[in-house]
Amino acid sequence: MPLFNELSINGSGLHAYRKWMDAISDNIANINTTSATNEDAFRERFVQVQSANVNRTGGGVVVNQVRYGSGEGRIVNQPENPIADAEGNVKLPNIDLASQMTNLIVAQRAYQANVQAIERARNAYQQALTLGK
Amino acid sequence: MAIAGIGGVGSFSPIDFPAVKPNAGTQSADQAEGFGARLNGALENLQQTTDNSDKLAAQMATGELTDVHDYMIAATQTELATQLTVAVRNKAVDAFNQIMNMAV
């Protein structure tokens, strides 16, 4: 919809960054999820986005797909864990909490920026609607 | 301490109303038909301005219009052009009545 287009452009940003925040939340929620050594560990979620080039000024951002990191994980000795193998080992995902938190801040700030841009666009449009009054 | 005098107000650029622009056709028209032809031209211009703003309004209704300000400006132009045309018409009618009331 070309009318009030700026809103949907930033709306696509909101969508993408919420998806990213969802993925990061999932990564953090599963940071201590153990799995058996013969299975894949929890695989880190990555949100892959792409700019939507519909015209010269662009059409916002689209979420291409959600990709998964490696399921290799790291072996930890937890003999009391019911799913531990004969040597008492389990697998933990190889997720770095610090980098997740940094990404979360980036995503949150970007989300806020898009909300702000929508607010500004709305004000500008409302000004335009008073033209000639 | 020297206080500078208040400067004069800069010149205002005149507003270019679309409806009263005399076009080349009316200039060369017969003297007797001058005013009528001019009024006709103004009305045609008004019609064009109105059609344009109506077209933009329809585009806005279907969401095809890219910039709202385009419509807002066109609508304001139409309103002003209509006001101006009506004002000119009223003046013309007044003038006619004054002539009719002239004692001969």
Place this chain on the structure above:
Amino acid sequence: MRTEIQATINASLHGLTDRQKAVANNLSNIETPGFLAKRVDFESALKRAISTDSAVNLKTRRTVSLDETNVNGNNVNLDNETVSAVETELRYQAMISAMNSQFRTLRTAMG
């Protein structure tokens, strides 16, 4: 010509009101399991009526969003709905001012 454009503006006001209602309904069902977001389309019918010069129809088409659902079968997206609400509100304002402009012009012409 004037009545035609007023009918068009009227139809879009109808459609936008319908869309605003659908958005409100979607937002109130944001946590309802299995609820699918509703979409309102009046633009394509209006465009067709204008291009074929036929009478403007006030009927709007309601469809169900085909977006992916989350775990409870619900596919209402808070961001999409909020942006849609803002956009619909602005468009409503724009159409109201278009209608006001029509009436003002008519009143001037009569006066």
